Amino acid sequence: xxxxxxxxxxxxxxxxxxxxxxxxxxxxxxxxxxxxxxxxxxxxxxxxxxxxxxxxxxxxxxxxxxxxxxxxxxxxxxxxxxxxxxxxxxxxxxxxxxxxxxx
Amino acid sequence: xxxxxxxxxxxxxxxxxxxxxxxxxxxxxxxxxxxxxxxxxxxxxxxxxxxxxxxxxxxxxxxxxxxxxxxxxxxxxxxxxxxxxxxxxxxxxxxxxxxxxxxxxxxxxxxxxxxxxxxxxxxxxxxxxxxxxxxxxxxxxxxxxxxxxxxxxxxxxxxxxxxxxxxxx
Numbered sequence: 001x002x003x004x005x006x007x008x009x010x011x012x013x014x015x016x017x018x019x020x021x022x023x024x025x026x027x028x029x030x031x032x033x034x035x036x037x038x039x040x041x042x043x044x045x046x047x048x049x050x051x052x053x054x055x056x057x058x059x060x061x062x063x064x065x066x067x068x069x070x071x072x073x074x075x076x077x078x079x080x081x082x083x084x085x086x087x088x089x090x091x092x093x094x095x096x097x098x099x100x101x102x103x
Numbered sequence: 104x105x106x107x108x109x110x111x112x113x114x115x116x117x118x119x120x121x122x123x124x125x126x127x128x129x130x131x132x133x134x135x136x137x138x139x140x141x142x143x144x145x146x147x148x149x150x151x152x153x154x155x156x157x158x159x160x161x162x163x164x165x166x167x168x169x170x171x172x173x174x175x176x177x178x179x180x181x182x183x184x185x186x187x188x189x190x191x192x193x194x195x196x197x198x199x200x201x202x203x204x205x206x207x208x209x210x211x212x213x214x215x216x217x218x219x220x221x222x223x224x225x226x227x228x229x230x231x232x233x234x235x236x237x238x239x240x241x242x243x244x245x246x247x248x249x250x251x252x253x254x255x256x257x258x259x260x261x262x263x264x265x266x267x268x269x270x271x272x
Contacts, residue, residue, distance in 0.1 A: 003152050004107035010152065011215045013115045017122055019208040024126035026200040032131045032177060036138050039169070040122055043145055043161075050154045059236045063244050065157050069164050070251045074258035076169045080176045081262035087180050088268070 003054045010051035017044035031086075031093040035079055042072055111151045118144035131182050135173045142166045153230045156237075 003010070017040060024037030046065045053061025083093050090098055121141035128134045142165050149158035230236070240248060 004105055005111050005151075008215065009112075009115075010148075012212065013119070013148070015208050015211045015215070016119055018211070019204050020119065020122045020126055022207065023200070023204050026204070027197065028126070030131060030182075032173065032182070033126070033134060036125060036134060036173070039165075040125065040138065040141070043142065043165070046157070047145060047148065050149055050152050050157060053154070054152045054230060057230065059230055059239055062154050062157055062230065062236050063240055065154070066160065066240065067247060067251055069157075069160055071254065073164060073169055074254050076172055077258050077262045078265070080172060081265035084176060084179065085265045093180070093182070 003051075007051050007055045011048055014044045014048040014051065017041075017047065029094050029096050031083055031095050031098075034095065035076075035083075039072065039076070042068060107151050111148060114144045114147035114151075117141070118148070131177050132174065135170055135177065139166045139170050142170070155231055156233045 021037045021040035021044060024040070025034050028034055028037065046068055049061040049065050049068075053059060086098060087093055092098070118141045121137045121144065124137040125134045125141060128137060142161060146158040146161040146166070149155070149161060
């Protein structure tokens with residue numbers, strides 16, 4: 001079974017999104033921006049999984065994506081709770097000004 | 104080029120453009136909204152790649168729940184667009200990370216090219232059949248499914264413990 005576009009194009013889109021997300025995670029200093037970039041990288045991986053699932057004709061890739069979405073929800077709730085707790089202590093979520101764990 | 108391929112490329116361009124807007128925008132609220140648009144574009148791609156269940160989950164869970172949670176937290180913290188503090192531009196690090204990202208993307212594309220297109224397996228049932236995916240999820244993948252429910256409970260309790268303050272009582 002083949003999709004509307006070649007698998008290679010799906011994977012190129014996935015790599016492009018992952019690279020954009022990596023740029024954001026490396027260059028931004030606002031913790032919310034870093035977190036959003038990580039979500040974008042997860043979605044790039046999901047896109048690659050769905051592309052391969054369609055190319056191989058097996059539904060396992062879609063099931064892995066299902067679990068990734070569920071785990072992303074758990075990660076987002078705990079991560080945002082950490083930001084709220086951090087903001088209470090330091091009044092900022094700029095990761096350069098948070099060095100509590102630095103020796 | 105077929106019509107669905109054109110829709111796929113249009114959705115791909117939309118996704119990439121709004122992902123880039125998300126990264127470069129300084130205002131976190133506008134960044135989050137750009138990511139919502141980007142995820143809608145990805146949902147269109149998922150529909151065309153015969154994963155309608157994942158597309159629906161993408162819209163409901165990702166764009167609808169997770170990113171709205173981000174917006175709630177942003178409003179709660181009252182974060183504004185903050186100007187770059189003086190003396191914070193680090194050109195060497197910026198250039199180095201740009202080089203790292205470009206070389207990473209080149210490496211990935213090279214690996215994809217080297218691996219080649221896998222032979223498409225003959226498949227009697229289409230992947231768009233949600234009943235097939237669900238049956239597999241609740242038979243072979245039942246244990247991971249239950250483990251995810253425990254994980255979500257742990258995340259719920261963990262989030263509560265992190266933000267609970269005793270002073271309020």
